[in-house]
Amino acid sequence: MDTVVEVSGLEKRFGRVRALDGLDLSVRAGEVHGFLGPNGAGKSTTIRILLGLARASAGTARVFGRDPWSDAVALHRRLGYVPGDVNLWPNLSGGEAIDLISRLRGGTADKTAFRERKQRLIDVFQFDPTKKGRAYSKGNRQKVALIAAFATPADLLILDEPTSGLDPLMEAVFDTEVHRAAAEGTTVLLSSHILSEVEQLCDRVTIIRAGRTAETGTLADLRHLTRTEVSFAVDGVPDAAAPASPDAVAPDARPAAAPGAAPASLQAAAPAPREAAAHRHAGPQSDLRDLAAALPGAHDLAIDAGRAHFTVDSDALPPVLEALARLDVRGLTVAPPSLEELFLRHYGDHPARPDPADRQAPAPTIPPTTDPRP
Numbered sequence: 213m214d215t216v217v218e219v220s221g222l223e224k225r226f227g228r229v230r231a232l233d234g235l236d237l238s239v240r241a242g243e244v245h246g247f248l249g250p251n252g253a254g255k256s257t258t259i260r261i262l263l264g265l266a267r268a269s270a271g272t273a274r275v276f277g278r279d280p281w282s283d284a285v286a287l288h289r290r291l292g293y294v295p296g297d298v299n300l301w302p303n304l305s306g307g308e309a310i311d312l313i314s315r316l317r318g319g320t321a322d323k324t325a326f327r328e329r330k331q332r333l334i335d336v337f338q339f340d341p342t343k344k345g346r347a348y349s350k351g352n353r354q355k356v357a358l359i360a361a362f363a364t365p366a367d368l369l370i371l372d373e374p375t376s377g378l379d380p381l382m383e384a385v386f387d388t389e390v391h392r393a394a395a396e397g398t399t400v401l402l403s404s405h406i407l408s409e410v411e412q413l414c415d416r417v418t419i420i421r422a423g424r425t426a427e428t429g430t431l432a433d434l435r436h437l438t439r440t441e442v443s444f445a446v447d448g449v450p451d452a453a454a455p456a457s458p459d460a461v462a463p464d465a466r467p468a469a470a471p472g473a474a475p476a477s478l479q480a481a482a483p484a485p486r487e488a489a490a491h492r493h494a495g496p497q498s499d500l501r502d503l504a505a506a507l508p509g510a511h512d513l514a515i516d517a518g519r520a521h522f523t524v525d526s527d528a529l530p531p532v533l534e535a536l537a538r539l540d541v542r543g544l545t546v547a548p549p550s551l552e553e554l555f556l557r558h559y560g561d562h563p564a565r566p567d568p569a570d571r572q573a574p575a576p577t578i579p580p581t582t583d584p585r586p
């Protein structure tokens with residue numbers, strides 16, 4: 213099967229609240245799929261439906277081709293789940309809880325293999341399995357769920373903000389274990405707010421907002437929507453409008469360049485790089501503004517600590533780079549947009565739906581509980 217999770221037109225209403233409003237999600241076999249969205253976007257609700265803990269109001273959700281609501285038992289044999297907020301049996305030790313969760317999943321048949329995997333994970337996560345469940349911090353409760361999930365073979369791991377309680381060192385361990393699971397052929401659906409984590413781990417991402425899919429694709433696919441950041445040293449910019457030319461026009465008095473035309477400074481600099489070099493250090497910053505204004509896709513010019521920064525639409529990058537090369541700038545850096553930027557661009561102007569005060573139910577927990585609100 214090529215698609216492990218297939219969600220189409222999924223809706224979930226809680227009274228008047230539309231938690232999901234026609235969501236689509238497709239997770240392919242063997243991929244690590246990032247599931248992103250601001251608070252209240254509907255990530256946990258989607259995951260609850262995929263786990264058979266909540267029933268969709270409309271639309272379809274299929275995991276391994278099955279309906280999670282009616283086929284929960286069969287599905288749970290094949291999947292591991294880690295929630296963001298893990299509840300443990302207060303009187304069981306961490307080690308006992310790991311064993312119990314793993315046994316419930318039917319993942320301990322090969323006892324030696326399970327013991328070895330469990331011990332290795334206890335070591336790498338630096339986890340003390342001897343304390344009682346009630347004595348663990350949030351991060352340590354999360355480690356119990358993570359160790360149980362990684363210690364038993366699963367075809368699908370559903371991870372709902374699984375590192376929200378972990379420190380950076382443990383996040384790195386988590387990353388390694390996800391890579392390891394993926395290398396073993398496990399499909400992973402990872403809901404996260406940690407964009408660097410998603411960037412590092414995920415083959416494809418789905419961004420949701422207000423219960424709907426906003427974007428889906430590989431990071432490279434989504435990056436075409438965003439702007440590349442360009443920066444260079446300001447004192448490395450030759451200035452064709454500086455005193456070298458007696459005909460120089462005050463930058464602010466120049467007519468605006470036609471859209472798509474190179475700014476005056478570039479036109480002047482292009483044929484005479486050696487002369488341009490001689491003008492180095494003379495450049496008023498307005499020429500940089502010309503650069504940003506005259507080239508389509510160049511935006512947000514700023515000068516900070518001796519460097520000029522601007523962003524440029526990816527398809528406008530080649531002519532901008534050619535222009536910068538003609539200018540012989542120094543210290544040029546060109547950075548592809550981060551997922552953070554992608555995220556802000558999608559959500560910056562559109563705050564997420566406010567969380568209604570009537571939200572009462574706890575997040576899914578370990579041990580799994582019967583959903584009080586199907």
Ligand SMILES: Nc1ncnc2c1ncn2[C@@H]1O[C@H](COP(=O)(O)OP(=O)(O)OP(=O)(O)O)[C@@H](O)[C@H]1O
Pocket residue numbers: 226229230231232249250251252253254255256257258565566567568570571572573585
């Ligand atoms: N039991 C419930 N009763 C009423 N509203 C609910 C319930 N569960 C979720 N909601 C609402 O549905 C919307 C989606 O919530 P959900 O928890 O799925 O979002 P999320 O993307 O997981 O958010 P977060 O990142 O904060 O965990 C929110 O507006 C939330 O308040």
